[in-house]
Amino acid sequence: MARLNINGKILDVEVEPDTPLLWVLREQVGLTGTKYGCGVAACGACSVHVDGVVTRSCTLPVSSFTADQKIVTIEGLSPDVSHPIQKAWLELDVPQCGYCQSGQIMAAAALLATNPTPSDADINTEMSNICRCGTYNRIRAAIKLAAENTKRG
Amino acid sequence: MTIAQNLSRRTFLAGSAAATGGLSLGFHVPFAQAQDAATTPEINAWVVIKPDDTIVVRVARVEMGQGTLTGLAQLVAEELDADWSKITTEYPTPGQNVARKRIWGDFQTAGSRGIRGSEDYMRKGAVAARMMLVQAAANEWKVPVGEIKTAKGVITHAGSNRSTTYGKMAAAASKLEPPKDVKLRDAKDWTIAGKPLKRLDTVEKLSGKQIYSIDLKLPGMLNAAIKETPYAGGKVKSFDASKIEKMPGVKKVMKLEDTAVVVVADTWWRAKNALDALEVVWDEGPNANVSSASIAAMLKEGLDAKEAFVGNKAGDVDAALAGAAKKIEAVYAYPYQHHMTMEPMNATAQWTPEKCMVWTATQNAEAALATAVEAAGLPLDKCDVTRLNLGGGFGRRSSSHDFVKQAVLVAKEMPGTPIKLIWSREQDVLHGTFHPTTQCKLVGGLDDKGNVTALRMRISGQSILATLRPQALVNGRDPATFQGLNAEGPEGQFGYEIPNLLFDHAMRNPPFRPGFWRGVNNNQNAIYLECFVDEMAHAAGQDPLEFRRKMMAKFPKHLAVLNTVAEKAGWGKPAAPGVYRGLAQHMGYGSYVAACAEVSVSDKGELKIHRIVASTDCGHVVNPQQVAAQIEGSFAYGLSALLFGEMTAKGGRMEQENFDTYEVVRMEHMPAVESYPIPSGGFWGGVGEPTIFVAAPAVLNAIFAATGKRIRSVPLKNQDLRKA
Numbered sequence: 111m112a113r114l115n116i117n118g119k120i121l122d123v124e125v126e127p128d129t130p131l132l133w134v135l136r137e138q139v140g141l142t143g144t145k146y147g148c149g150v151a152a153c154g155a156c157s158v159h160v161d162g163v164v165t166r167s168c169t170l171p172v173s174s175f176t177a178d179q180k181i182v183t184i185e186g187l188s189p190d191v192s193h194p195i196q197k198a199w200l201e202l203d204v205p206q207c208g209y210c211q212s213g214q215i216m217a218a219a220a221l222l223a224t225n226p227t228p229s230d231a232d233i234n235t236e237m238s239n240i241c242r243c244g245t246y247n248r249i250r251a252a253i254k255l256a257a258e259n260t261k262r263g
Numbered sequence: 264m265t266i267a268q269n270l271s272r273r274t275f276l277a278g279s280a281a282a283t284g285g286l287s288l289g290f291h292v293p294f295a296q297a298q299d300a301a302t303t304p305e306i307n308a309w310v311v312i313k314p315d316d317t318i319v320v321r322v323a324r325v326e327m328g329q330g331t332l333t334g335l336a337q338l339v340a341e342e343l344d345a346d347w348s349k350i351t352t353e354y355p356t357p358g359q360n361v362a363r364k365r366i367w368g369d370f371q372t373a374g375s376r377g378i379r380g381s382e383d384y385m386r387k388g389a390v391a392a393r394m395m396l397v398q399a400a401a402n403e404w405k406v407p408v409g410e411i412k413t414a415k416g417v418i419t420h421a422g423s424n425r426s427t428t429y430g431k432m433a434a435a436a437s438k439l440e441p442p443k444d445v446k447l448r449d450a451k452d453w454t455i456a457g458k459p460l461k462r463l464d465t466v467e468k469l470s471g472k473q474i475y476s477i478d479l480k481l482p483g484m485l486n487a488a489i490k491e492t493p494y495a496g497g498k499v500k501s502f503d504a505s506k507i508e509k510m511p512g513v514k515k516v517m518k519l520e521d522t523a524v525v526v527v528a529d530t531w532w533r534a535k536n537a538l539d540a541l542e543v544v545w546d547e548g549p550n551a552n553v554s555s556a557s558i559a560a561m562l563k564e565g566l567d568a569k570e571a572f573v574g575n576k577a578g579d580v581d582a583a584l585a586g587a588a589k590k591i592e593a594v595y596a597y598p599y600q601h602h603m604t605m606e607p608m609n610a611t612a613q614w615t616p617e618k619c620m621v622w623t624a625t626q627n628a629e630a631a632l633a634t635a636v637e638a639a640g641l642p643l644d645k646c647d648v649t650r651l652n653l654g655g656g657f658g659r660r661s662s663s664h665d666f667v668k669q670a671v672l673v674a675k676e677m678p679g680t681p682i683k684l685i686w687s688r689e690q691d692v693l694h695g696t697f698h699p700t701t702q703c704k705l706v707g708g709l710d711d712k713g714n715v716t717a718l719r720m721r722i723s724g725q726s727i728l729a730t731l732r733p734q735a736l737v738n739g740r741d742p743a744t745f746q747g748l749n750a751e752g753p754e755g756q757f758g759y760e761i762p763n764l765l766f767d768h769a770m771r772n773p774p775f776r777p778g779f780w781r782g783v784n785n786n787q788n789a790i791y792l793e794c795f796v797d798e799m800a801h802a803a804g805q806d807p808l809e810f811r812r813k814m815m816a817k818f819p820k821h822l823a824v825l826n827t828v829a830e831k832a833g834w835g836k837p838a839a840p841g842v843y844r845g846l847a848q849h850m851g852y853g854s855y856v857a858a859c860a861e862v863s864v865s866d867k868g869e870l871k872i873h874r875i876v877a878s879t880d881c882g883h884v885v886n887p888q889q890v891a892a893q894i895e896g897s898f899a900y901g902l903s904a905l906l907f908g909e910m911t912a913k914g915g916r917m918e919q920e921n922f923d924t925y926e927v928v929r930m931e932h933m934p935a936v937e938s939y940p941i942p943s944g945g946f947w948g949g950v951g952e953p954t955i956f957v958a959a960p961a962v963l964n965a966i967f968a969a970t971g972k973r974i975r976s977v978p979l980k981n982q983d984l985r986k987a
Contacts, residue, residue, distance in 0.1 A: 153605070
């Protein structure tokens, strides 16, 4: 059994301790917004926040978490698609197929939280998630737009 | 509708299988009113209007990121004079399509046909619906139809100062005879189509709420993981199921069709975990000695083989080459590549002796249904497929529905229980339908003024149709091999006037299964052709742009996109210090595309792609924002292929299994993209694929300009780009 703090709720889940957080989210908790893409932490589709830090959940066993650690998934980022990153994404119509976008949004939200005005180089370094539709340029523009909107308040 | 009217199981299976191969079946699709609508009566097959004015647009194509859903809805809303804020969409099922004599035509979303393959009948359906709504109001108000106006879903009669909404008139309209004569609006009068409207499907993609096929949950559902033999033509030799049968959650361990092992468990993670713990002994089969090297040797032999299928021929190429003032020759090669959709293949199936239902992400729901029917062993009318959202398609989800077949076969072993079969990424990479591998030998002849008098192009390598759709071969020849090299349009016309030419194909089929891969054979054909044209320009001592222009007088649309990128990129004017330019143009899927790439190469051989300027003439643009998005995305896909894309074979199997060994373009690699659509009207070209063709050759030509090195084999990760 594991006790987890997911999107502000404490949940007890019955799983083998080596089950990756990704599959606990998807199969035990029912939060399918976090995606399976590779299972080897290479693509970023499974990105969530753990205490505000963007984390690839597909290789992290659930046993490595305590109930003190705050896990936030795409479903918990905002109640109504109102996070500045989500708003910028909507304004620039970023997603194509959308499958990687939960992970992209979580990575971008974490970036903006620690670096309110990221440079192109910062974005290149921090945004390493794969998008096969090729929305990268819109992601870059949307991060900058969100940064600008946040600065203006 | 001759075929469809008496659609037998066999006809359907054959027909939908053919449709997967990108071949039009030429069905006439009417927009007649249906009689069997269960809930809200439809105006016709394409348009349902609910009493609250919500409009449901039925779409035969699928949305996989390319924006087709929004684009088709725009075209319908345009002709319907609808209120855009009331527009929603839905997918009919292939079973409904069969039951209604294929009223929605084919369900294929491939070949960049999403919009151009549907625009005519959907727009006509919308016009008919509007006319019927107007007629219904005219009947009620007893006024002439000609005095009634429609706008934003409201019907108005100014003379009597009356108005009503589409929702209020829909029931009456649905009872009327559909009009026989419908007139489509001229594109210059569009107010909804042609505009950069926001996509209809964005919000759910930002909240994690969008349900993809892999996210489906059904009551009582179990999950299945599968491991197929990694060896081409190999089999399962043995495994000891007892080793894992007692692992947590495991319900069943089974062999599937001599080639795979499946574990069914309560959760997918438990199924996969158990499968990973199972030791499977494989029979490596007849191809255990096949490697990338042996495949390359097989293709190399074809470059000079006597027998070959001719694709395009003019004049006497041998005589012209013999008489040429200058002759140049080069050999190019293109590897196997993987689609790498972000969502791995998966399907859910539920089988009982009475019926079989499938839920999946597919680019061709009719082919998925045909696959399900065969696997289920049930009559066509006892099976159906519900389409769920796709996490990418790129041709993989139209090339083969092997995952559907497997899901149904597993479900058949557990009657009544819904089975969700998900491929692990490793299973997905090893069992792709790969971009085919080819080599190409080119020989060009120049006269003493540097004009091209002859071009010989011998392609050697794999045919997609020979494996996937052998019935589509024409006397053994695969016409798709010559994409972009054909003498005539409108699908993919060769855009240079060369008096003597011969393009032919020595078919050599290695044992790895090929598939339709976004852009398909245009991808390598554009590299072979456009890089070799650059080589000929260099040999002639001429500017690559001027050299091309001389041969393009008879191809004004090809020329226009080339001129656009040259002008916008500033061709002929100096680039930034250390930055060099390369050009490419190509035509495919009905559209004309060109690109100018700007690159620099460091002393250490590190490539940086600074900017790509692109132009497209796709005839009509339905949504400029989405066209721009497709152009940008095409560069990410095409540059992934150029920089990293390669599946290598060793010991009869592919070596790559995941994103850690199959790298693709990420944010750090992505250049700035400027796109300049120049829609010339009068035709409908595709957008999802064409730009990919020019991504690689434009960059390769820029690398030559920067380094003096001709790279004739991709991907670039294997190449030393340091200056020659």
